[in-house]
Amino acid sequence: MKITLFCNAGLSTGMLVGRMQKSAAPGDEIAAYEFSCIKDMVKGSDVVLLGPQIRFKLKDAKAVCDPLGIPCDIISMVAYGRADGEAAYKQAKELYENK
Amino acid sequence: MGNTAEKKNFMDIFVDKIMIIAEPMGRLSSIPIMKAIQSGFSANMSLILVGSIFLIIGSLANGNLGLPPIAFLAPHVAKFTLINKMTMGFLALYVAIAMAIAYAKEKDVSEISAALLGCCVFFVINFNEEDLAEGVIDINRFGASSVFISMVVILVAIKIFSYFIERKLTIKLPDAVPANIANAFISLIPYLAVVSLAWLVRTVMNIDLVTVVNAVLNPILQSVDNIGFYTLDRTLSGVFWSAGLHYENMTSGIVRPFTTQWLAENAAAMEAGVALTDLPHIYTQGVNIWSNRPCFAYPILLLALFSKAPGMKAVGRACLIPVMFCICEPLMFGLPVVMNPFLIIPYILTCCMGSVVTYTAMSLKLVNRCFASSPWAAPCSLSALIQTGGDWRALVLIVINFAIGCIIYYPFWKAFEKSLIKKEAKTAEQS
Numbered sequence: 001m002k003i004t005l006f007c008n009a010g011l012s013t014g015m016l017v018g019r020m021q022k023s024a025a026p027g028d029e030i031a032a033y034e035f036s037c038i039k040d041m042v043k044g045s046d047v048v049l050l051g052p053q054i055r056f057k058l059k060d061a062k063a064v065c066d067p068l069g070i071p072c073d074i075i076s077m078v079a080y081g082r083a084d085g086e087a088a089y090k091q092a093k094e095l096y097e098n099k
Numbered sequence: 100m101g102n103t104a105e106k107k108n109f110m111d112i113f114v115d116k117i118m119i120i121a122e123p124m125g126r127l128s129s130i131p132i133m134k135a136i137q138s139g140f141s142a143n144m145s146l147i148l149v150g151s152i153f154l155i156i157g158s159l160a161n162g163n164l165g166l167p168p169i170a171f172l173a174p175h176v177a178k179f180t181l182i183n184k185m186t187m188g189f190l191a192l193y194v195a196i197a198m199a200i201a202y203a204k205e206k207d208v209s210e211i212s213a214a215l216l217g218c219c220v221f222f223v224i225n226f227n228e229e230d231l232a233e234g235v236i237d238i239n240r241f242g243a244s245s246v247f248i249s250m251v252v253i254l255v256a257i258k259i260f261s262y263f264i265e266r267k268l269t270i271k272l273p274d275a276v277p278a279n280i281a282n283a284f285i286s287l288i289p290y291l292a293v294v295s296l297a298w299l300v301r302t303v304m305n306i307d308l309v310t311v312v313n314a315v316l317n318p319i320l321q322s323v324d325n326i327g328f329y330t331l332d333r334t335l336s337g338v339f340w341s342a343g344l345h346y347e348n349m350t351s352g353i354v355r356p357f358t359t360q361w362l363a364e365n366a367a368a369m370e371a372g373v374a375l376t377d378l379p380h381i382y383t384q385g386v387n388i389w390s391n392r393p394c395f396a397y398p399i400l401l402l403a404l405f406s407k408a409p410g411m412k413a414v415g416r417a418c419l420i421p422v423m424f425c426i427c428e429p430l431m432f433g434l435p436v437v438m439n440p441f442l443i444i445p446y447i448l449t450c451c452m453g454s455v456v457t458y459t460a461m462s463l464k465l466v467n468r469c470f471a472s473s474p475w476a477a478p479c480s481l482s483a484l485i486q487t488g489g490d491w492r493a494l495v496l497i498v499i500n501f502a503i504g505c506i507i508y509y510p511f512w513k514a515f516e517k518s519l520i521k522k523e524a525k526t527a528e529q530s
Contacts, residue, residue: 008348011476012428015421035348036138039204053345053428056125077343081432083417 001025003043003092004030004073007051007059009019016075019085020092030089038064047096048072049088071099110440111348117342124349131205133352139198139250140355144472146193147384150186151471153179154366155488163369164488176473180370187363189238191245192288194254195221202254206261212286213257216293220256221249223297224308240309247316248271248309250356256293262291321379323438324361326458329382330451333391337450338429358384375488376464383469387454388425389482393497395446396427396505399434400511408516409523414506424476429447441515453500453508466492 003020005013013032020030035054038061041046043086048065050058055074065072075084079087127133148263155164157179162168172179177503186193199217203210227242263269270284300306332354339346348355361380368378400422403415411434436442460466469486483493 008345009475012421015426015429020275034132036141050341051345051428052432053340054348056121056344056349057129060129075256077432077435077437081429081435082414083429083433083439 001027001091001096002029002046003031003049003078003089004042004045004047005030005049005051006035006038006041006057007032007054008035010034012053013049013051013075016080016083016088019083020041020089023086035061042068042070045070047092049075049092049095051075052077054068069077069099071095104244109223110438114342114438115224115445117288117338117344120347121339121342121344125344128349128352132204135198135205135257136250136352136356137252138201138204139194140351140359142197142201142300143193143359146186147362147472148474150188150366151473153182154187155485157473158185158369166489175207183366183370187243187366189241190243190359190363191249192218192221192241193244195249198250199253199257202257203261206265208256208257208261208264209286212290213214213260214314216256216260216286216290217253219294220252220297223294224248224252224301227302227305227307243311243360243367244313244317246356246360246363247320248312252297252308256297259296260286260289263292292356308368322358324380324382326455326462329387329458330454332382332385333454334447334451337395337447341433341446343437356381358386360447362469362472365468369470375467375470375490376461378468378470381458381461381468383486385472385475385482385486386457386469388475389473389479389493390457390496390500391449391450391453392422392425392427392479394456394500394504395449396422396430397501398449399430399436399442401505402508402512403434406512406516408519411519412514423478423483424481427477439515440445441511441518442508445499445511448507449504452503456503457496460492460496466490466496512514 005017006045010033017030017032021028024030032040035050035057038048042064045053048061048070050061050072052074057076058072059073075088076091078084079091128137156172157163157176158181159166160169160172161176162173195217196214199213200210203213225245226236230236264285269286269288272281272284282325300308310414332350336346339349362383362385365378365380365383369375373379400415404419406412406415414434416429418433421427421429431437434442436446457466461468466486467490470488471486473482473485475482479497480494483497484490487493
């Protein structure tokens with residue numbers, strides 16, 4: 001499963017990436033980028049998650065992800081705030097499995 | 100119990116009120132032109148950073164920054180400041196190209212065609228046949244003063260270009276012709292249209308948009324750099340972040356063009372020998388990163404690290420390194436400060452006070468104004484020194500802002516701690 005996270009500069013979600021990798025299954029790819037390059041970096045992703053501070057960009061993100069059939073949602077504020085990699089990974093997995 | 104329920108309602112009302120402004124702002128920041136402006140400017144940050152590094156080395160070598168000049172470099176100073184002239188000094192040109200590419204990406208047309216067209220239009224709109232008569236062009240046209248016109252003209256140019264492409268008002272060769280050759284012809288008519296339009300304006304009708312518009316707009320644009328706007332901008336940022344919304348992401352399309360241009364003007368003035376406390380602008384790109392964080396973020400960190408309330412020490416420790424490197428999201432969402440009825444009032448207050456104090460200090464020429472760019476994630480003290488050219492008073496400003504922040508936060512923090520302890524006691528009771 002390829003999980004791609006987006007936030008303003010890719011830095012704060014980048015911190016979450018490391019935590020998520022601890023809960024990840026072998027073969028999972030998790031990466032974080034800045035939102036402005038979403039069109040380029042979303043290719044090949046299975047799930048897209050946005051940092052809650054740019055939740056107003058969800059519509060934009062869906063405009064890019066929906067045509068590609070990639071489920072997209074906002075990282076839960078609590079999981080993001082506490083850098084809870086396990087919760088964020090679970091959220092990604094559920095999003096992917098329920099698409 | 101009654102208190103918490105009331106406070107919850109207050110939070111909901113608060114967020115709803117913010118969303119009334121935030122929603123349209125969010126939508127504004129999503130329109131292609133805004134995204135193009137944002138990308139166009141952020142793409143230039145590395146160039147600006149490089150220019151700053153060379154400028155600082157050159158200024159150090161020259162003895163302009165208060166330290167004794169570096170003997171073996173002193174005769175070569177112009178070689179160093181040259182790079183700043185060619186980066187920040189050519190801002191309008193780089194912005195034109197970057198924005199053309201960014202807008203083309205939004206419109207799904209060929210980015211390289213747009214880049215070349217943008218560059219060409221930039222030249223055509225700035226120079227006519229007389230300007231080129233001597234075989235030299237005025238490089239002042241590449242600089243900060245042309246930024247706004249370049250932005251508008253390039254966006255219009257690419258808009259027209261993409262309109263032609265979308266409506267297929269192009270030369271279409273028969274299908275038998277290979278794609279590469281056919282593509283070479285597709286851009287011809289749109290190019291002709293756009294370049295001719297720019298040519299008509301500047302060369303045929305001799306309307307020099309840059310000079311004309313600047314004469315009208317400049318007084319207004321320059322006056323926007325005042326304490327009112329700066330404080331309003333920072334306070335609004337505080338209000339939005341309280342609701343967990345990235346204010347800067349929403350507004351950088353509007354604010355960045357100003358602050359970047361103002362930074363470039365300061366750099367040019369600095370090079371021309373203007374004293375660092377007398378540089379034309381205060382609200383430069385990057386100034387609030389090092390001056391405001393010590394006021395609104397550092398105090399919480401300190402209070403959390405020494406707090407006896409449950410969980411706070413752990414959050415403080417987890418957020419220490421990110422906050423030191425200017426990444427405040429873990430603190431904002433983790434403590435949390437976001438949607439926290441106890442902390443959003445001091446948070447907004449500190450955003451406001453920090454900006455007032457900083458702007459006033461620079462207004463009164465107590466601290467150097469900023470002329471250089473620093474990597475935004477650099478620790479505040481480092482950024483302060485880089486941007487102000489090594490002014491130790493900037494560090495004093497940081498300490499003052501920090502102290503003010505601590506004073507503002509303290510009573511609210513104590514109330515917050517009390518609520519946490521009460522909550523824990525209650526859960527302990529119930530279990």
